[in-house]
Structures are given as structure tokens and as C-alpha cells.
Amino acid sequence: MRALFDLVEDYKKTDIPDFKAGDTVAAHVIIKEGNKERIQVFQGIVIQRRGSGATETVTIRKISAGEIGVERIFPIHSPIISKFEVLRKGKVRRARIFYIRKLKGKSARIKEKLS
Amino acid sequence: MPGLIGKKIGMTSIFVEDKMLACTLLEVGPCFVTQIKTRDKDGYEAVQIGFEEKKEKHTTKPLLGHFSKAGVTPKRVLKEFDFNPSDYKLGDILKADLFQEGDIVSVVGKTKGKGFQGVVKRHGFAGVGGQTHGQHNRLRHPGSMGACSFPSRVFKGKKLGGQTGGNQVTIQNLKVLKVYPEKNLVVVSGSVPGSNGSYLIIKK
Numbered sequence: 001m002r003a004l005f006d007l008v009e010d011y012k013k014t015d016i017p018d019f020k021a022g023d024t025v026a027a028h029v030i031i032k033e034g035n036k037e038r039i040q041v042f043q044g045i046v047i048q049r050r051g052s053g054a055t056e057t058v059t060i061r062k063i064s065a066g067e068i069g070v071e072r073i074f075p076i077h078s079p080i081i082s083k084f085e086v087l088r089k090g091k092v093r094r095a096r097i098f099y100i101r102k103l104k105g106k107s108a109r110i111k112e113k114l115s
Numbered sequence: 116m117p118g119l120i121g122k123k124i125g126m127t128s129i130f131v132e133d134k135m136l137a138c139t140l141l142e143v144g145p146c147f148v149t150q151i152k153t154r155d156k157d158g159y160e161a162v163q164i165g166f167e168e169k170k171e172k173h174t175t176k177p178l179l180g181h182f183s184k185a186g187v188t189p190k191r192v193l194k195e196f197d198f199n200p201s202d203y204k205l206g207d208i209l210k211a212d213l214f215q216e217g218d219i220v221s222v223v224g225k226t227k228g229k230g231f232q233g234v235v236k237r238h239g240f241a242g243v244g245g246q247t248h249g250q251h252n253r254l255r256h257p258g259s260m261g262a263c264s265f266p267s268r269v270f271k272g273k274k275l276g277g278q279t280g281g282n283q284v285t286i287q288n289l290k291v292l293k294v295y296p297e298k299n300l301v302v303v304s305g306s307v308p309g310s311n312g313s314y315l316i317i318k319k
Contacts, residue, residue: 004124004140007295008302011130055128080133 009054012077021046021097022090022110025060027074028082039082042072045110048096049076058084061100063108069101089113116221117198118318119144119209120166121301123224125311129302131292136304138292141222143214143301143317148207149185149193151200162198164209165190166314192314212296214319221287223316224308228281238274284308 019025026043044062051057054077061071074081090110100108121143128137150163167190171179174189182189185205214220234240234257242255257276261269286307293302307315 004142004298004300005127007298007300008129008138008140008293009127053127075130075135077130078133078135079130 022092024088026085143211146209147187161195167191218291226308229279232279
């Protein structure tokens, strides 16, 4: 039965880097304007990874203009994302770090995980 | 309307033109022609097809005779469809390649049974919302039912609680997104009635 799903979900990417909540990630989004294409980078902290398989999504939160929190949800295997770039590994204790939404400034920092 | 018998496998989502679409996987066919009804003999034209294997020991003797006449093994589901009878003969195999990408199909199935449900779930009533004005413990009730001394009864057909779900439903205008004839797999947009593994009729 599961094999039939794999057949349909043939758009799955194999080159997704390993990242999880707390990491700083840049998503390279392809934006089509007329017949021109350009790449917009959305960079921020991964708050959660949700789902599994071909329908898995990631929520990335960035602080825009110094104080406004902006969150975007991307399907990880979406064709409009050219690549994910892992910029920094964060050290957090949870798989979903929603508490970060309430924090501002210094307290919203995440320690770097040094391997 | 020509069509085939199938089975719901499950839902997922796929990307079509960079957009994520919810879709349902259906196992469609292979179906076998078990009877051909003609105007001379039966008064109308139709083709009866069967889907999914069934053990011989679970089949009644009259049905065994019916299947052996068509030269096929016993089948679990039998349904008539509006095929042109002259194009088919007994024992023919119909496969998922009856459908093509981009086709618009209707899917008939039985919805999931929900048991005895109140008016809020069954008919979308708003319930009795108030917390004050003497209202308590009637949050999901139907409210006032009739009128006054006239008609001094409740009209027939008043929407009330009762058995919900488990009835036959047709979903129209579902688009065929992908077809895999060798795996008997058809992917349609949106949802179809019933739980995974339930039988469906897919009409063109």
C-alpha cells in the first residue's frame, strides 16, 4: 500500500540538508514574475518540522525590521524552493520551539551547538 | 455513464504547477465483465462488471453459476454500467486506462458512519448560544421547535438529531491528476466519501 504513495510522491528531493528546530536556515524561494525568475532568500530560525514523507513542512521565523516577527511555512519538497542552506546549528531542548514567539531581544537568542 | 469499480487507498498531496493539491489515491480495477444485458433479453442495455477476488467457499451456489457462465473467478462487488454492450464480451478485462489525465469524474461511495448525532453536527444548527437569560445546560440543543396553539404540533420533516453518515454520496467534478495503468492506480483531486479501503464507483 505504502509503495503506491511513493509512486505518486515522486517529486521528493534527496538533497535536503539535515536541520531541526533551533537551527538558522535560509530558504531559497523561486519567484516567477511574468517569464522572469528570481530567487528570494527567506532566512530565520526553524520553529518546527511537521509531518512526514513528501508532505513534510517546515516553519521558519525571522525578525523583520528589528521587531516584527514573520513566519512562513514551506513544504520541504516544494518545487518552488531551490535549496535550503543551514547557516547555524542551534542548541534547544524541544522539537518545537513556540516559546520563542514570546521572547524579544536578548532573551530570544539561541545558543550555538558546537559539534 | 461508463465507469469502473474501485477502492479508496488514502489521501496525500502532490504538486501540480507549483501548487500543492490535496488528492486521493484510488485503486481502480481490474474489472471483469460478468454479464451483458441486451434490449431483447433484459429490456435495457448495460454491462455488469465485477471487482476484487473472493474465495469460492464464500460464494453462494447461484452466484458461482453466474460467474462460471462468464468464465471468471468469483468477485466481491458487482455493478452495472452504461457501456455499449456490443463493444464487450463476457470475461473482458477493464483497466484503469479507461481514465486519462485531465478527465472529470464522479465518485460514488458510502460516507463514514457517525452514529446518532445531535442537530449541531447533523444539520449545522448554531446551538443555544446564551450563557445568561436563564440559559444553562442547553448549549447544543435545537431551540424552539414549533409555534403556538396553532399548529400545536411539530411539522413533519423537522430537522432533528439522528443517524448521521453511512449514506451514499456522489462527489462530482473531481479531476483526474495522474493515472498509472500498470498499478491500477488513479489519483483524483480532493476527497472522496468513506474510509480507506472502502469500495467506490468511479464514473466518467
